[in-house]
Amino acid sequence: xxxxxxxxxxxxxxxVLAGGLQLAGYDAAAALTSLWRGAFGSWYAFSSAxxxxxxxxxxxxxxxxxxFRGGALNIGAEGQFYAGAIAATWVGLHVAGRPAVxxxxxxxxxxxxxxxxxxxxxxWLKLRFGVLEVISTLLLNFVAESLVSLxxxxxxxxxxxxYPQSDPIAEVARLPLLPGTRLHAGLxxxxxxxxxxxxxxxxxxxxxxxxxxxxxxxxAEISGRIDARRVTAVALLGSGAVxxxxxxxxxxxxxxxxxxxxxxxxxxxxxxxxxLARLHPLGVVAAGMLFGALEAGAGAMQREAGVPAxxxxxxxxxxxxxVLLADTGARRAVGARVxx
Amino acid sequence: MTDSLVLLSGFLAAAVRVAxxxxxxxxxxxxxxxxxxxxxxxEGIMLxxxxxxxxxxxxxxxxAGLAVAVLVGMLLAALFAxxxxxxxxxxxxxxxxLTLGAVGLTGTIYRQAYGIGxxxxxxxTLAPLPIPGLSQIPLLGPALFDQPMPTYxxxxxxxxxxxxxxxxxxxxxxxxxxxxxxxxxxxxVRTGLVRTVATVVGGGFAGLAGASLVLAQVGTFAERMTAGxxxxxxxxxxxxxxxxxxxxxASLLFGAATALQYxxxxxxxxxxxxxxxxxxxxxxLLALAGAVGRARAPADLGKA
Numbered sequence: 001x002x003x004x005x006x007x008x009x010x011x012x013x014x015x016v017l018a019g020g021l022q023l024a025g026y027d028a029a030a031a032l033t034s035l036w037r038g039a040f041g042s043w044y045a046f047s048s049a050x051x052x053x054x055x056x057x058x059x060x061x062x063x064x065x066x067x068f069r070g071g072a073l074n075i076g077a078e079g080q081f082y083a084g085a086i087a088a089t090w091v092g093l094h095v096a097g098r099p100a101v102x103x104x105x106x107x108x109x110x111x112x113x114x115x116x117x118x119x120x121x122x123x124w125l126k127l128r129f130g131v132l133e134v135i136s137t138l139l140l141n142f143v144a145e146s147l148v149s150l151x152x153x154x155x156x157x158x159x160x161x162x163y164p165q166s167d168p169i170a171e172v173a174r175l176p177l178l179p180g181t182r183l184h185a186g187l188x189x190x191x192x193x194x195x196x197x198x199x200x201x202x203x204x205x206x207x208x209x210x211x212x213x214x215x216x217x218x219x220a221e222i223s224g225r226i227d228a229r230r231v232t233a234v235a236l237l238g239s240g241a242v243x244x245x246x247x248x249x250x251x252x253x254x255x256x257x258x259x260x261x262x263x264x265x266x267x268x269x270x271x272x273x274x275x276l277a278r279l280h281p282l283g284v285v286a287a288g289m290l291f292g293a294l295e296a297g298a299g300a301m302q303r304e305a306g307v308p309a310x311x312x313x314x315x316x317x318x319x320x321x322x323v324l325l326a327d328t329g330a331r332r333a334v335g336a337r338v339x340x
Numbered sequence: 341m342t343d344s345l346v347l348l349s350g351f352l353a354a355a356v357r358v359a360x361x362x363x364x365x366x367x368x369x370x371x372x373x374x375x376x377x378x379x380x381x382x383e384g385i386m387l388x389x390x391x392x393x394x395x396x397x398x399x400x401x402x403x404a405g406l407a408v409a410v411l412v413g414m415l416l417a418a419l420f421a422x423x424x425x426x427x428x429x430x431x432x433x434x435x436x437x438l439t440l441g442a443v444g445l446t447g448t449i450y451r452q453a454y455g456i457g458x459x460x461x462x463x464x465t466l467a468p469l470p471i472p473g474l475s476q477i478p479l480l481g482p483a484l485f486d487q488p489m490p491t492y493x494x495x496x497x498x499x500x501x502x503x504x505x506x507x508x509x510x511x512x513x514x515x516x517x518x519x520x521x522x523x524x525x526x527x528x529v530r531t532g533l534v535r536t537v538a539t540v541v542g543g544g545f546a547g548l549a550g551a552s553l554v555l556a557q558v559g560t561f562a563e564r565m566t567a568g569x570x571x572x573x574x575x576x577x578x579x580x581x582x583x584x585x586x587x588x589x590a591s592l593l594f595g596a597a598t599a600l601q602y603x604x605x606x607x608x609x610x611x612x613x614x615x616x617x618x619x620x621x622x623x624x625l626l627a628l629a630g631a632v633g634r635a636r637a638p639a640d641l642g643k644a
Contacts, residue, residue, distance in 0.1 A: 020448075024448075024452055073432060075380075075571075121625070125625065125628070125629055128629070129628070129629040129630075131578075131625075131628045131629060132578065132637075134432075135574065135575045135578055135628065136625060136628065138568075138571050138574075138575070139571075139572075139575055139621045139625055140621070140625075141568070142568055142617075142621045143618045143621050143622060146614040146615075146617040146618045147614070147618070149614045149617075150612055150614035150615070153612070153614075154612065268439075268440070269440070272436065272437065272440060275433050275436070307448075308447055308451045308452075310443060310444045310447030310448055310563065311444055311447075311448045312444065313440050313441060313443050313444025313445075313447075314441050314444035314445055314448070315444075316440055316441075316444070317437045317438065317440045317442075317444065318441070320433065320436070320437035320440070321423060321434070321437050321441075324423065324429045324430065324433050324437065325423065325427055325429060327429075328427050328428060328429040328430075329427070332428070
């Protein structure tokens with residue numbers, strides 16, 4: 001049932017969408033056709049809409065999978081993404097004249113470090129005061145959004161001082177594009193990251209510890225002599241770093257500048273991506289592409305069929321709910337069999 | 341009154357106004373979490389309540405708006421309960437999905453119902469209802485006794501929720517369910533039912549909170565207008581240590597921190613306004629660090 005359930009969930013989600021649109025008086029067939037065309041209709045649509053949209057979802061989703069696997073509920077990826085984007089922009093504005101390899105590396109490393117730094121406060125609050133990371137990472141999202149607003153009207157504002165956005169970053173700081181498309185090298189980074197995370201989770205001792213802590217910190221400490229607090233802290237730190245990196249990739253590969261609403265909620269949608277993939281790194285790639293396709297198609301649906309793009313969130317919600325219910329049911333069935 | 345008194349009085353009134361939706365949502369979530377359920381869908385339910393209030397008020401006046409919002413809140417919470425309690429699925433995931441779905445659904449319905457023009461001017465709202473006599477009290481009068489109806493509802497709900505939670509058998513069963521569902525079941529409590537009811541009650545409050553945001557504060561609906569208030573309400577429950585009185589104090593603290601920006605603006609200080617936007621969240625984090633050490637979450641919170 002590994003791959004069948006999500007596929008079934010998607011079909012059900014699209015069926016709900018079609019039914020709802022028909023009821024609301026839209027032409028459901030035309031809307032779904034546009035959705036498909038916008039996501040897969042041409043090489044350009046697939047490469048420059050679907051895949052470009054999928055990259056941040058995959059990268060952030062990997063970070064969330066890492067944290068959730070260790071039992072750390074990082075709901076603050078949106079804030080960490082913005083922290084990374086701010087750092088990437090700042091560095092990207094100051095590297096003109098350097099070799100491209102150096103410039104891009106500097107931008108991405110800055111983003112990685114900023115994302116990690118942003119999650120340090122929740123880690124400290126959790127270890128020192130026992131504050132739930134669900135709450136602290138969440139609250140810092142709002143702080144990060146205000147911080148973006150602050151810097152694009154302050155230190156990072158474009159030279160003329162009119163628009164609330166930064167100047168474009170130096171050419172050398174931009175990720176290379178696939179010729180004829182808007183697809184950038186961030187996709188390669190996302191795929192390498194997924195393979196690396198898969199290796200760590202499935203093939204290393206630390207990955208085993210991570211899963212043990214995620215399954216039950218007390219049991220891991222007692223029977224496995226694992227320092228659960230430390231494992232959780234490292235997972236959160238890595239998670240923040242990866243979400244920050246996603247912000248850097250977005251600036252360096254897509255927007256080339258910083259502004260408010262740079263992320264249309266990647267940090268939250270990526271939670272759904274990671275959960276849909278059942279926290280499996282390679283599954284995150286597939287789920288990220290699926291949601292990327294849905295959101296790319298939604299844009300076309302709005303342009304061509306007049307259906308608001310936000311409707312795809314309903315599809316996403318249905319997909320998550322169906323997978324969630326199927327998994328819970330399967331777990332219970334296994335449990336019943338073991339008990340019997 | 342001197343200028344500074346006028347300013348202070350206005351500040352307090354603004355603090356209570358900002359705090360009202362948070363207080364309503366957090367009071368409901370206190371009931372839910374005391375039964376052992378964490379509803380991250382609160383954000384989506386508030387959003388659903390906000391749109392329901394807009395539609396209801398446009399069709400049949402602000403009171404109908406309030407009622408419809410409560411009903412929709414309860415309905416959405418029942419949906420969450422069916423998945424998270426009925427099917428015993430992960431509460432965090434179910435809540436996230438509910439919020440995601442509510443963002444999509446409200447955005448779609450709103451555009452379908454109002455087009456690009458929006459609900460804006462046609463929407464009847466709830467004016468402040470000054471309570472004769474009490475509203476004349478200097479300083480506190482305007483803050484507590486010259487507010488729209490939802491604020492009074494929030495203030496009345498506080499002692500009621502406290503009484504039910506801590507002075508009735510129902511409340512005992514509810515808290516027992518949150519602290520140790522297995523033991524409660526052994527003692528004859530129908531924990532599934534208790535959790536479902538607690539979640540649906542919490543949803544009603546969240547719906548009302550969304551309605552108060554539209555009808556008593558902002559005056560119109562906008563996509564994603566709750567802007568994280570549902571999540572903030574969950575933080576407030578933690579900050580208020582799962583106790584109605586603590587939740588009231590925490591909501592007011594957050595409201596005051598938000599209202600501070602109006603004061604500083606009127607004083608004409610040259611400080612970036614974004615710093616004031618950050619302030620309530622920063623203060624909440626600080627307060628959590630100070631408060632949580634001595635507080636304890638219901639032992640079975642979040643467990644299926």
